[in-house]
Amino acid sequence: MSDHDTNLYGTIHGGVMMKLIDDAAAAAAGRHADGPAVTVSVDRMTFLAPVRAGDLLSVEAGLERAGRTSMTVGVRVTAERWNHSGPAAEVATAFLTFVAIDADGSPRAVPALDVVEPARSGAN
Structure with a gap:
C-alpha cells in the first residue's frame, strides 16, 4: 500500500480495501x-x-456456498510490514454474493460446490 491509498488519518482508505476484496471475490x-x-x-x-x-x-477468497445461479464468497485480508519479519495480522474479513451471468447479462447456472472432507488420521 502506498501514500496514495491513505485517508485523512494516515491509514489505508476503506474503499481501497473494499476494491481489493471485491476483485479477489470476483x-x-x-x-x-x-x-x-x-x-x-x-x-x-x-x-x-x-x-x-x-x-x-x-487477500484470499474462497467459495462458501453455491446456489443455482448465485455464490457466496468469503474473503480474508492480512497485512505485514514490508520491513519487518513476523506474522501477518488479519485486518479485514468479508462475505459477498455474486451471480453468474451469460453474454446477455442474464443469470446462468453455476456448478455445485464440491465439499472435500478433511483426511482423518490415526485410530479411533
Missing part, C-alpha cells in the same frame, strides 16, 4: 462459474485493524 466466483460473475451484495465487511502505507496485503 475472481473466485468467476473461476467457479467458469465465466463472468457480478457482485450482487456485500453481505458483511469487517475492518479489524488499520493498515498503513508500506504494509504488504494478502
